[in-house]
Amino acid sequence: MITISKVGGIALLLAAATPALAQQGDAERGGTSAVVCVACHQADGMGMNIPGGESWPRLAGMNADYLAKQLHDFKSGDRENMTMMPFANMLSDQQIADVAAYYAEMASWPELPTAYHAADPNKEGEWLAERGDWEDSTFIPACNQCHGPNGQGVGTTFPPLAGQHAGYIKNQLNAWREGTRHNDPNELMVGIAKRLSDEQVELIAEYYAELPESLAAADAQEQQEDAK
Ligand code: HEC
Ligand code: HEC
Numbered sequence: 001m002i003t004i005s006k007v008g009g010i011a012l013l014l015a016a017a018t019p020a021l022a023q024q025g026d027a028e029r030g031g032t033s034a035v036v037c038v039a040c041h042q043a044d045g046m047g048m049n050i051p052g053g054e055s056w057p058r059l060a061g062m063n064a065d066y067l068a069k070q071l072h073d074f075k076s077g078d079r080e081n082m083t084m085m086p087f088a089n090m091l092s093d094q095q096i097a098d099v100a101a102y103y104a105e106m107a108s109w110p111e112l113p114t115a116y117h118a119a120d121p122n123k124e125g126e127w128l129a130e131r132g133d134w135e136d137s138t139f140i141p142a143c144n145q146c147h148g149p150n151g152q153g154v155g156t157t158f159p160p161l162a163g164q165h166a167g168y169i170k171n172q173l174n175a176w177r178e179g180t181r182h183n184d185p186n187e188l189m190v191g192i193a194k195r196l197s198d199e200q201v202e203l204i205a206e207y208y209a210e211l212p213e214s215l216a217a218a219d220a221q222e223q224q225e226d227a228k
Contacts, residue, residue, distance in 0.1 A: 023097040025064055030102025033095045036087060045106045047165060049209070054083060055167030060106035065156035067100035070183075078183035079175075109160050110212040114149040125207025128200060138195045143204065146188065150215070151208050157185060166209035173201045 037059075041047050045060030059067060073079040074088035091099065119130035127133075129151060132142040144151055146158050153160030161169060175181035176193035184190055196204070 023068070023093060025068070025097035025099075025101030025104075027098070027101040027105045030095075030098035030100070033091060033099040034102050036090075037099070040083075041103075045103050047168070049165035049167045051167055053167065055165045055171060057168045058164055059103040061108045062104060062159060063153065063156050064097075064100040064104035066159050067103055068096050069156075071096045071100065073183040078181075080180040081175075109152065110163055112150040112152055112162055112212060112215055114152070116149075123207075124200070125203040128204050129207055133200070140192055140195050140200075150211060161208040162211040164208060166205040169205040169208055170201055173205070 040056040041059050042056070045058065047056035047058040049055050070079065071088045071091060072093075074081060074084045075091075088096075119127050121127055128140065129143045132145075133140040143161065146154070147161050148154040148158065151161035172181060173193045173196060176184070176190045177196075182190065
């Protein structure tokens with residue numbers, strides 16, 4: 001089993017191995033480059049879910065180094081995507097750092113509880129996120145072991161999933177399965193994505209997309225019950 005501390009170690013190693021990405025970005029300058037991005041990622045950086053189509057991911061509030069890495073990956077072809085490639089290609093290294101800083105500063109992701117709670121075995125998405133899948137001999141580790149409690153993301157390496165668009169999450173898992181995204185450090189994602197069933201891809205994408213709302217709803221219900 002991979003523990004959070006072990007994963008933290010991997011993140012540190014990766015950070016040390018990628019000095020080029022440590023380039024300082026200027027958020028204000030980044031706003032100029034972002035003028036062309038709003039068509040898809042929207043003026044508030046929240047993107048859009050397009051069921052069955054190519055969803056535009058939320059960028060607002062994501063880690064700047066993570067965003068910069070993705071733009072470099074589109075440029076190098078480690079992440080093959082015909083829609084994003086021309087927009088990434090048009091940016092210099094400095095512009096990448098700037099536009100990443102611009103989106104990173106935008107809005108914060110919903111703050112979700114980090115305390116451990118027992119996953120419900122009847123909810124397959126939740127179980128996969130919190131416990132993984134070992135029963136079917138597919139050896140899928142819990143997503144949250146890397147993506148943090150409630151999939152809120154950890155540091156520069158592990159992006160947040162809770163509140164990201166379902167269509168986008170699904171497309172990324174399929175991109176790893178199909179080999180068009182091969183940019184994951186130490187191939188941390190590809191093996192996992194390949195071992196997921198089609199049904200699990202659907203369930204986990206829905207689970208994370210709806211998690212901030214479903215946690216808020218559960219919280220409200222608990223408060224109502226306490227008040228009785
Ligand atoms: C025509 C629509 C469109 C435009 C314009 C566009 N993007 Fe994208 N962007 C996408 C799509 C679609 C994806 C998902 C690609 C995939 O599935 O791999 C994406 C993905 C990304 C990602 C990866 C996010 C993640 O969570 O890994 C980043 C970063 C990004 N875009 C930044 C930008 C920036 C910066 C600009 C402007 C310079 C821009 N995009 C312009 C459609 C667009
Ligand atoms: C061993 C660590 C690890 C585990 C476990 C893990 N991931 Fe990841 N995941 C990563 C890393 C690292 C990245 C970033 C790859 C990159 O740099 O592009 C990532 C990226 C992603 C992305 C892309 C997000 C974006 O913004 O583009 C999705 C979606 C994702 N993971 C889903 C999952 C799901 C679902 C599970 C559980 C079934 C899972 N991950 C388990 C390490 C992990």
